Amino acid sequence: MKEYDVIIVGAGIAGLTAAIYVARANKTVLVLESKIHGGQIINTFKIDNWPGDYGVSGANLMQKIYAQAVDLGAKVEYEDAVGITKKDDKFTVVTDDNEYIAGAVILAMGTEPRKLSEKQTKDAGKRAISYCATCDGALYKGKPVVVVGSGNTAKHEIAYLKNIASEVYHIHHDDPIPEPAVAVFVAIGRVPNTGFLKDFVKMDSKGYVVAGEDCHTSVKGVFVAGDCRTKSVRQLVTASADGAVSAIEAVQYLG
Ligand SMILES: Cc1cc2nc3c(=O)[nH]c(=O)nc-3n(C[C@H](O)[C@H](O)[C@H](O)COP(=O)(O)OP(=O)(O)OC[C@H]3O[C@@H](n4cnc5c(N)ncnc54)[C@H](O)[C@@H]3O)c2cc1C
Known part of the structure; x- marks a missing residue:
């Protein structure tokens, strides 16, 4: 089993900023990423x-920040x-392929985007379901589509799709x-990727890991950074700031 000083789960801006700070403190650091580095942006x-x-x-x-982290010595x-x-x-961090040991x-x-309800998923049948109009909108040029959601993201998706689709229907959660819609664009909010931590670390009722500005969690040696933490502003600069704070705290914890 490979051992690192610090293991970071997630290669979005929070995780990659943390990796930069940990590597520069001359500690070994592994970043685990389930999809592609860069995160939701x-x-x-x-x-x-x-x-x-x-x-x-x-x-x-994100490619620049990733390259910087790797150049400084982070392993991804x-x-x-x-x-x-x-x-x-x-700590033992278990992945779908391996187990890794870390001091922090x-x-x-x-x-990640909140998924369509069971009822609407059934209703959608064989129609395509997308969570990103800018990624998939072009596939439905000249065809009727529907956007599900009531907030700003839904408004943004509608505005984008109006230039591409023949018709953009707008419905709310569970309508x-x-x-006629051939594709369903879902914009009903986001949920933290914390399901696998149930019973390990304290979370709020929505699944956000509870921590203040010092990024300390309920478990000594475990820190949290970025959008999956309880906080009021979820933006790139605040996620990156958390990355720096959590890394400095983790390095101090290791001594
Ligand atoms: C459409 C959109 C537009 C936005 N525009 C702006 C903007 O203009 N300005 C701005 O400041 N902010 C913007 N934001 C918000 C910004 O993207 C986020 O605040 C920021 O990306 C959060 O960074 P993060 O590192 O905390 O999380 P994320 O970017 O979500 O990265 C988390 C990473 O962890 C990975 N991961 C999750 N679970 C696991 C696991 N179990 N194992 C391994 N890896 C895992 C994910 O695959 C992901 O790569 C926007 C967000 C969206 C969705």
Whole structure:
């Protein structure tokens, strides 16, 4: 079993910023990523509030941050973390492929789109279900589609799809899916990727890992950074700031 000083779960902006700080403190660091590095921002074409790189695309920004973390010595493995246990002062992080040992763990799993209800999934039948209009909208050029959701993300998806689809229906959570729609775009909020931590670390009723600005969790040696933490503002700069804080705290914890 390979051992690292720090294991970070999630290669979004929080996890990769943490990796930069841990590596620069001369500690060994493994970042586990279940999908592709970069996190939820990679499909955004233009970011206007990331300081110093006005209008950068999510993919470009995250590729630069990833390259920086790797150049500084972070190791990245594309594996899904499915469990964490603590014995004495060591943590075992279990993935779908391996088990790794660490002296400290940083949780940075972010959030994922809330899934369509069972009723609407059944109603959608064989129609395509998408959680990202900018990723999949072009597939439905000239065809009728439906957007499910009531918030700002739904409004954004509708505006985007209006330039592509022949018709954009708009319905709310649990409304019946309109017959002519060939694809269903879901925009009903996001949920934290923390299911695998149940009973290991304290979470709030929505599944966010409970921590304050110091990023300490209920388990000594486990820190949390970014959108999966209880906090009021979920943005790139706040996730990145958490990455720095959690890494500094983890390094201090290790001594
Ligand atoms: C459409 C959209 C547009 C946005 N636009 C902006 C913007 O313009 N400006 C701004 O500041 N913010 C924006 N945000 C918010 C911003 O993207 C987030 O605040 C930020 O990405 C959170 O970073 P994170 O690292 O905490 O989580 P994430 O980016 O969600 O990264 C978490 C990573 O962890 C991985 N992961 C999850 N579970 C596991 C597991 N069990 N094992 C291994 N890996 C796992 C995920 O695959 C993911 O790669 C936007 C968000 C969206 C969805």
